[in-house]
Amino acid sequence: MYDEQGTEYIDCINNVAHVGHCHPLVVQAAHEQNQMLNTNSRYLHDNIVDYAQRLSETLPEQLCVFYFLNSGSEANDLALRLARHYTGHQDVVVLDHAYHGHLSSLIDISPYKFRNLDGQKEWVHVAPLPDTYRGPYQEDHPNPAVAYANEVKRVVSSAQEKGRKIAAFFAESLPSVGGQIIPPAGYFSQVAEHIRRAGGVFVADEIQVGFGRVGKHFWAFQLQGKDFVPDIVTMGKSIGNGHPVACVATTQPVARAFEATGVEYFNTFGGSPVSCAVGLAVLNVLEKEQLQAHATSVGSFLMELLGQQKIKHPIIGDVRGVGLFIGVDLIKDVATRTPATEEAAYLVSRLKENYVLLSTDGPGRNILKFKPPMCFSLDNARLVVAKLDAILTDMEEKVRSCETLRLQP
Numbered sequence: 418m419y420d421e422q423g424t425e426y427i428d429c430i431n432n433v434a435h436v437g438h439c440h441p442l443v444v445q446a447a448h449e450q451n452q453m454l455n456t457n458s459r460y461l462h463d464n465i466v467d468y469a470q471r472l473s474e475t476l477p478e479q480l481c482v483f484y485f486l487n488s489g490s491e492a493n494d495l496a497l498r499l500a501r502h503y504t505g506h507q508d509v510v511v512l513d514h515a516y517h518g519h520l521s522s523l524i525d526i527s528p529y530k531f532r533n534l535d536g537q538k539e540w541v542h543v544a545p546l547p548d549t550y551r552g553p554y555q556e557d558h559p560n561p562a563v564a565y566a567n568e569v570k571r572v573v574s575s576a577q578e579k580g581r582k583i584a585a586f587f588a589e590s591l592p593s594v595g596g597q598i599i600p601p602a603g604y605f606s607q608v609a610e611h612i613r614r615a616g617g618v619f620v621a622d623e624i625q626v627g628f629g630r631v632g633k634h635f636w637a638f639q640l641q642g643k644d645f646v647p648d649i650v651t652m653g654k655s656i657g658n659g660h661p662v663a664c665v666a667t668t669q670p671v672a673r674a675f676e677a678t679g680v681e682y683f684n685t686f687g688g689s690p691v692s693c694a695v696g697l698a699v700l701n702v703l704e705k706e707q708l709q710a711h712a713t714s715v716g717s718f719l720m721e722l723l724g725q726q727k728i729k730h731p732i733i734g735d736v737r738g739v740g741l742f743i744g745v746d747l748i749k750d751v752a753t754r755t756p757a758t759e760e761a762a763y764l765v766s767r768l769k770e771n772y773v774l775l776s777t778d779g780p781g782r783n784i785l786k787f788k789p790p791m792c793f794s795l796d797n798a799r800l801v802v803a804k805l806d807a808i809l810t811d812m813e814e815k816v817r818s819c820e821t822l823r824l825q826p
Contacts, residue, residue: 418774427797429775432625432788435655436702443658446698447691455691458485458684464693471700472664475635477646482672484665485688489624489653490518492663493587495682496649497522499667500585500618503674508540510572510586510612512547514595514780517587517622526587529594542576542583544569546592547600550735550746551754565600566607573615583617585649590637591626596779597744597786599737605641618648618671624663628655629703629791632713632740640739658699662692708791712740718795719743719787722802730809732757732821743787746779749819756781757819760812767808773801 418426418438428438436443450464458465469483486492501507509526511517516529524530525538537543547565549556554564573583586608592598609619626637627650634640638647648671653663675682686692703709720738723745727733734748747757747764761783768775778786789797817823 424772426769426772426774427789427801429773429787429789429793429801431774431790432630433654433659434790435628435630435658436699436706436708437790437792438659440658440698440702442702442705443660443695443698446694447660450691450694453690455689457686458688462690462693464690464697465688468688468693468696471697472666475700476650476666479646479668480650480666482667482669484667484682484684485692486663486665486684487661487687488518488663489622489651490520490523491684491687492624492651492653492665493517493620493622494520494522495665496587496620496651496667497526497585499649499665499671499675500620502678503618503671504582504584504616506582506584506616508542508576508581508583510542510544510569510576510583510617512545512588512592512595513543514546515587515589515592516594517589540581542572542581544572546595546598547604548596548598549601550737551596562601562603563607566604566611569608570611573611577615583612583615585618585620586612587620587622589622589625590640591631591739591742593625593742593786593788594778596746596781596784597737597742599739600641602641605638605647606645609645609647620649620651621647622651624651624653625655625788626742627652628699629709629712630655630740630742630788632709632711632716635709637739637742656699657692657695660692660695661686662696663687664696703791706792712791715793715795715798716740716743719798719802722798726802726806726809729806730813730821731824732760732809732812732819734821738787741787741789741791741793744779745785745787747783747785748821751821755819756783757821758783760816760818760822761785763816764805764808764812768804771804771808773804775801 516527517523554561621638650666723736735746749755749757761777
């Protein structure tokens, strides 16, 4: 990225510009379609059919009905409506610290937001984040997937005892705002059993982590095993590389129940010819430039470099991630893993001064979030980690604000 003076920055944050800022093929696709036709989606156009077909090829065959919208928030709001119509139930189970969008309906199911606003509604039930570094079941637990899934089962049972009925379980496939969390493999399958037994559906929020970012798979929920299939998948951000387009994919039974209400779903610009041309272009670039494989190789290399920094700098308590979705957990104390909140903010500020854009997240605002555009390169990784190393070394010599910065290598 460049500022108004032309200064160059390496962007390690912007997962919205999925295949790269202003990718020429995406820009060209939007421009060409804009010159021919851009109208509301009541007018039939081949692009929406072609795009739905292409998306269906990336998903399990059960997920074969597509609704196009303008944003990830709209997608999650529609997913909530779909779940409630299909199940006839009202209540939602979410993970602690989750964020699912800025609409009122989604603030209500986002602990990250509602705890600072109107508080938790009676129809919302919060399960522990499946965090094996900071949560109740950590890396030394024999089966954290089952343990965390049993927490969901407990939450469901507690709700049912109060006469509540579960419509859906919402989760980011890789919780990002919660601190770049990698749920233990098998967790979603176990949770889905508990939720479906209670009459609910499983919603996988892929808004920040889909479209090949995890490298090994096109969708992050596929990290949970080939047999796991959500009932609803929501997409946003990266789907349009900065263009406002989003999508909900679901099954025929869920869609039919929604249609049976007789109240049609309509979105004026969701699925417009230009939006679908952009979406198709993003898929074409992902395939042409082999960006999914690129995410695997560059992400592995970046994880390796960051792992070396963890050995060198005690303030780095954990490095976790997959593909180009990586979190670096900064701690004040090795034994207690207390979040190094102030130190993380200082480090991010220093990185910006060194022309690297990075952000923090997590409940303690101490997790460095790496979610760069998919064109992020090996050279970018080397440069960013070299600057990170230099600043941490300087902090150990000068700042020394917490125990991990006072320890000498």
